[in-house]
Amino acid sequence: MSVHTSRSEKALDVTNALVLIALGLVTVVPFIFVIAGSFATESELTARPFFLWPEQFTTASYDFILSTDTFLRSLLVTVGVTVFGTLVQLLLTFTMAYPLSKRYLPGRTLILNLVVFTMVFTGGMIPTFLVVKSMGLLDSYWALILPLAISPFYLIIVKNFFQELPEELQQAAKVDGCSEIGVFFRIVLPLSKPVLATFALFYAVGIWNDFMSPLLYINDSSMWTLQMFVRQVTSSASLSNTLGQTNLDIVPPEQGVQFAVIVAATLPILILYPFLQKHFAKGILIGAVKG
Amino acid sequence: MAVDTYEVKAPAPDGEVRETARPRKVPLQVRLLQYRWLMLLLLPGVIYFVVFKYMPMYGVTLAFKDYVPVLGWSDSPWVGLKHFDRMFTSPDFPRVFWNTVVLAFLNVVIVFPMPIIVALMLNELRVTVLKRMIQTAIYIPHFLSWAIVASITFLLFAYGDGPLTLLVERLTGDTESILTDPAWFRPLIILQTLWKSVGWGTIIYLAALAGVDASLYEAARIDGATRMRQLWHVTLPAIRSTIIVMLILQSGTLLDTGFEQIYLMTNSLNRGVAEVLDTYTYYMGIEQGAFSYSTAVGLFKGVIGAVLIFGTNFLAKKFNQSTLF
Amino acid sequence: MTKMSRRRGFIAAGIGSGLLATTALAGCSGDAAEESKYFDADGNLTMLDIMVEFYTDAAPDPEGDLHQALEELAGVDLDITWVPNSNYADKVATTLASGDIPAVMAVPQKTSAFVQNAEAGGFWDITDQIADYPNLQPYDDDVFANTLVNGVSYGIMRWRDPMRTTVTYRADWLENLGLEVPETVEDLWAVSEAFTHDDPDGNGEDDTYGLIFSNWSDLNTGTPFDALQTWYGAPNGWGVIDGTVTPDVVTDQFLEANTALREAYADGQVNQDFPTLDSANWNDPFFNGQGGIIIGSGSTAKGLLGLFKESDPDNYGDYVTISGSLAAADGELHALPTTGSDGVMAISKSAITTEEQLDKVLEVLDKLNSEEAQRLMVNGIEGVSYEVVDGFSQPITDTPEGETMNADTSAFGLVNMAQNGRKFYVKAPDGEADKALVSEQIDIMAHDLDYAVPNVGLAYVTPTQADKQTQLANIIIDARTKYVVGQIDEAGFRAEIQRWLDEGGQQIVDELNEAYSADH
Known part of the structure; x- marks a missing residue:
């Protein structure tokens, strides 16, 4: 079947995939922030409004739970x-x-x-x-x-x-x-x-x-x-x-x-x-x- | 594999028609006896609906009473249509009702089609691993409570330094106060709803799409149909009944705009457009203690919902589409 | 086979419970079995159920030492329903409406639902009874009056500090700019202006502002708005002006205070996002060096000190300084007090049906208000969860028992009433800066209490208030915010206040005056 796939259909496939990947990222990024935040210190959370990786890694929050x-x-x-x-x-x-x-x-x-x-x-x-x-x-x-x-x-x-x-x-x-x-x-x-x-x-x-x-x-x-x-x-x-x-x-x-x-x-x-x-x-x- | 072939179906085997025609001549008790096993299967569910759905419905009598808890449900005095009178003459009610209708409309035209579109896009994705990853990713937000969604929204759209506020500023050239500007309220709510519910909403359509017979595509390809044409002539007709049933089902709950989301996004500057029936009933019932009044508002909402769901179902039947029954 | 029998059993259970429900609903109230829940055959109280909110992340274990000790002291079994604070209002509303009311219920606010219910006879009027119980004597008549509903006491009040208004400032910024801690509102605006325009953190950038406000703007609940208005001389909610009970919103001082705030906002001295800033997060800009002043309570200052302690353990005391209420421009001090109570613990008539039974319940509540009970609930057991050091309690946190019990006291503190005054120990501050802050605060509060502006409306809930309070309050809350951020002008603000009067405010004014003059 791939033999017959035209160039425009390929372009369509790529666009489709890119849009979906973007959508996936938009939905997971806030969740990654929540995960990163759960491993961050309190002062980092107060000082940095948004991040995807904590500067100082700590499991204190989980220890507390x-x-x-x-x-x-x-x-x-x-x-x-x-x-x-x-x-x-x-x-x-x-x-x-x-x-x-x-x-x-x-x-x-x-x-x-x-x-x-x-x-x-x-x-x-x-x-x-x-x-x-x-x-x-x-x-x-x-x-x-x-x-x-x-x-x-x-x-x-x-x-x-x-x-x-x-x-x-x-x-x-x-x-x-x-x-x-x-x-x-x-x-x-x-x-x-x-x-x-x-x-x-x-x-x-x-x-x-x-x-x-x-x-x-x-x-x-x-x-x-x-x-x-x-x-x-x-x-x-x-x-x-x-x-x-x-x-x-x-x-x-x-x-x-x-x-x-x-x-x-x-x-x-x-x-x-x-x-x-x-x-x-x-x-x-x-x-x-x-x- | 053979087990899965049931998805391939010719529309309505005529065997069913015969079945419906026959029993009419048979006396009821004979029919009941004939279907006793089916009746037995039905019974637990019927009991559930009677006990947990219909017994509490005496609660709607509250709308026609002045409820005093000490007197209890039965002894509180009847007041007729007093609460409905108050509702329709209240200065707030028309605005609240209008806000609800506008949001409901936006939900139908924007939120309802999105899961279908995304499901179709996912269906076209040929890389299975990628497809599964994206599917899992977009359904995560369903698990985050509105409180989390609201706090993330506040963060992203913060006045001055929120990342998305800056983006809007770049695009429009204006510094917008997105969280408090009444004009931004509805777009924000719709955006949140989309973010939280689209992925989850795709599940049912993806399931339906997976059931489409592969041989139909094969035939279409042999006819030289492009992917877009296949989508239009094979895929969409195949899931049309699913879409229609979902639309009918959701029409009944159109005025349920959700309480928590709206409550959390309401502030002093946007309350004019933000207050909807669900938050209004909360303020009146829980905060103000006007149980009877808020029941009346709820009843009004229920009547509209009933009209909508039975109405759309009737229309679907009329136009020979799938129906609920 | 097994499948079938299991399902039949389920169906049978379904039918059975369905019938049960029908009969129960038809039979309705007046259950004889309910009565024996609290009393034994000889009429002795054996059990008391209490519904109360809690703030900690876990409810105390009923088998825990603290709960057991309290039961022993009270002489009855205590069945405490802990309700998460965030949804206490929902739970109270369902509880009231369903008629399934526990014997004792915490009522943090005089909500319309509660008042309607109490006045219709849902809760005991204990105004006359409390005289018979030594520990139920109100420690302060004015504070006690605040807990009444139109002259009637529907419960035992929960004590709280009568004065808490505290302004917290960035001490290092004041130091950098050579400024003093404000004493008047004029000083406040001067400091706020300097914090905004004079680069208090010395980083050479225009990135600071003065006041941190939040979306906490409910009327007369001790918000920063309330404080500012009161300082300017407006009534604290309701005041007597020329013999008439007058709401704050119609006074010139109310407008004056909010106009000053409006001007400061326009000048960038107030955080521009305050209508959406949750007060749970207002410490952040202070800690991050964006804003420099918070009008709050002593807890705010303590919380901020705690944040700095984590980031700069050696000099954390240099960042925070406080003042009490600020004097008006004419030098006169109008301090904003609290209501002096955290609502009441009300006794339900549906659970406790006769006067004799009520006496038995009040006996137990009397025991729960004793010095011993207060210390048990707030401090725990001496030697297990705390030691007494210089009249303060020093929590013991390095043993598992101590840790558990200290967590439990955070919840039981909400059961504590102390109607005849505080007899428990205040927690000892740890660290020099904390000690200094606490002692400064005690002095300020004692001083401000003499200048407290009472809210004469608190003792009443008029019919129109019970009916429309929430809607009416939103008119003022929204208009005030719009005025401060500049969306409406003074004429627009006045028009909204007029709307408040027209839609029911005037009715409340009339009703309150009638009730007030009948009492005075």
């Missing part, structure tokens, strides 16, 4: 909740999406309309809090998982994907004596690996970054997730204002520590991407041309 068990504990909690929560979310989303992909299912349109309705219409933070409370989920890890178990947005996309699966395979399995549940678990799910990978990533990142749920539902600080720790360390913004109000000489966390916490809280979930990336390559197609 690791000096108490707060960071490691909340990291463990977060990993646990994320792994388990993602499994629950995937299971609930996929089991609900599959029947909804069958156009002949009674009540399907009504349910879909009601699902879409919840995307724009919510009871709000406080009524949701009351429901979670009345179910006895306060101070339980379930509170971080169940209230967000199915994203209507993702549900619709997964449902559309199932709609695209060739019906013939499923019919054949049914003829072989499989029930619909058997078809779902033996035929449909194995076919859905790329979609599972994509939504595993979406859900996992959602739980990982969730900050409001632990704030509202978890009072026991030993059960807090990483994001609570990140928030507490990085949002010193309002701190010095309030410093005038309280009497305590509370020193806001150093900037280097803030950066280190961001890096330490981002890297674990970032690592997930390359692992899932190879699954995306197999592709999914969503949305159906109306038949």
Whole structure:
């Protein structure tokens, strides 16, 4: 094929690559600054507004984070909740999406309309809090998982994907004596690996970054997730204002520590991407041309 | 490999049509029995929506009450449309609503297409290693909180010595006060949103692009189509349904301009253009304690969202495009 | 097979919890089980839950020595909900609105939500009860009055220094230019001008300015704006002028102070980016030798000293010097005080339902206000986390126990109330320069306290304030910033102040005058 590649197409390829490289740089440079800052001394951070390499290299910020068990504990909690929560979310989303992909299912349109309705219409933070409370989920890890178990947005996309699966395979399995549940678990799910990978990533990142749920539902600080720790360390913004109000000489966390916490809280979930990336390559197609 | 062939599909196998036509004549209980396994699969999800999405919806009654926490939800007095009256007569509301609409519009015309464009560009990139590196790089910002994004923005656009302020100065010849100038507010917000979300947004389109049948390109090449023509005639039609579904889904949340980002970028000098429904509800609900009023504003937003999402879906159906259902 | 059974179990759980939720919502409040949470069968208080904000990076361990010691002292189990300071407002709003209120809750500010709730009977009025408890006697009537809501006490105040306004200057710059530490606002502008135009760092370049301001501009919260306005003679928020309660914004002195700031800004004496500079970062330009004056508190000066200590351990004391409030041009001193408290600890009526129960709770709070409890919460345990040296506490940080407990005290300090005055030890400064700074500061604060301008509006929250406070405040905050940076002129500023009056300000003035004259 390369034989036929014309000169102008080559130029196009090069331009395309350059633009993308520029885009990649623009997105990583601030993150490199955060990483560099996490290894810099406090006076360097105060004196130099922006740099990509610290003049004086120090791991003091990381030593500080690791000096108490707060960071490691909340990291463990977060990993646990994320792994388990993602499994629950995937299971609930996929089991609900599959029947909804069958156009002949009674009540399907009504349910879909009601699902879409919840995307724009919510009871709000406080009524949701009351429901979670009345179910006895306060101070339980379930509170971080169940209230967000199915994203209507993702549900619709997964449902559309199932709609695209060739019906013939499923019919054949049914003829072989499989029930619909058997078809779902033996035929449909194995076919859905790329979609599972994509939504595993979406859900996992959602739980990982969730900050409001632990704030509202978890009072026991030993059960807090990483994001609570990140928030507490990085949002010193309002701190010095309030410093005038309280009497305590509370020193806001150093900037280097803030950066280190961001890096330490981002890297674990970032690592997930390359692992899932190879699954995306197999592709999914969503949305159906109306038949 | 054979497993992956499902992506190659002829539009709508007619088997489905037969399926929809048949059950109409069958009594409901028979149909329920027939689909009992599907119903069972559906059940956990339905319970989830009932419990966590529909039960809290009694909260919207607050918009028609004067909520006094001590009296509780049920005993607070009904006040009819008082809060909506206040909303539509408030001197702030028209401005806040307009600001929200303008940002929503910019989000649709600028932010929405960008992940598609970048995904198409990445798809054309033939060097796999480079492609993967760039993909990973552009999705990093998704993990940084708005607080970090805001502080980086403040650094880059600082008055006088911010690197990007200097760049703008070089280009326009003016010393701009970018962070406080109301004219710069929307460009800044859009720029931040793009920076943070474009890479992440490409994931779904890249997945869709990977599913396009390679033989279609082969055929196009044999016909002598250039890369641009292949893009136009093969790639785009193949992911059109994905784009339309994403557009419909996002139309419902058009007025959600995001709270934290805007809140952090608002200051005394740009508040006139910066205040949007999300920040307004926050000020009224959390800071001012006007729970009922902020619920009314939220309800208003919900009604518009519902109209938009069901409206666009209806239009898509009408023009024979992919729909949500 | 296993897949199937697991899923069935999950479904069953889902249905079960769904039903549970429905019944719970229908049944609503008035739960009998809730009552026994706090009291045993004989009516003795056994547990108290407290919601409080914290600033440190980790909440104290409930099994920690400090928590245990405090429980022992209080005689009850303490269930403390630590809420990250950055989101305390969200948590309070949800807590209030959901009706799920702990027995004791820290209320740092008299927000509208709190006032509406308290006045509707959500929190105990303890105005009359506190007389029965020795440790709950207010140490100062004026400060106590500031914590009231329209004459009613809804909680035990959290003590703080009544006077904190401190101006920090680059001492080396004053030295280089042969200038004295300012005493009046005129001196301040003279120094600011010199810092801007006379090359105070002697590097031959025009790269310095005087005042460092920030975007911290909320009304009457001890901001640099508040300080400047008060020094010029404007009321501290609300003052009595000719028998009428008057807001600062309508006075000539308010305009005068902001006009002076406007002129300084136009002359480059104030950082041009102040509307976006976060006050968390305002130490940076001072440390980097760009700006030379910060109007803040003693903590600001201490923080700056700490920065220089890291970069120049031998001479760090030569960079920082301080003054208190500055006299007006006519030589008269109007010092800006704090409210004297960090809000109150309020007792919820939904948790504590009867007067008898309230007495039991107040007994515990009385114990928590004792000298012993104050020292425990702020200093820790003597010999473990601190030693007493010359009446100061000297923290012990070289043992693991000491380190942990000192971290815990930073959080428990927010639980500390001290309604009848400070009885804990102040932390000993380490280093000669720090000692000098602290003792200078103690003198300045004692002196300024005699000239404090009280805010007579603090004791009231009028209906219009409860309804519109936030929106109205933004009108003034925005207009003031625009005026200072030169986006609007004096007529424009006055027009905005008029808008403030028209949209509800005048109503507040009327309501406050009515309430005030009823009390005096």
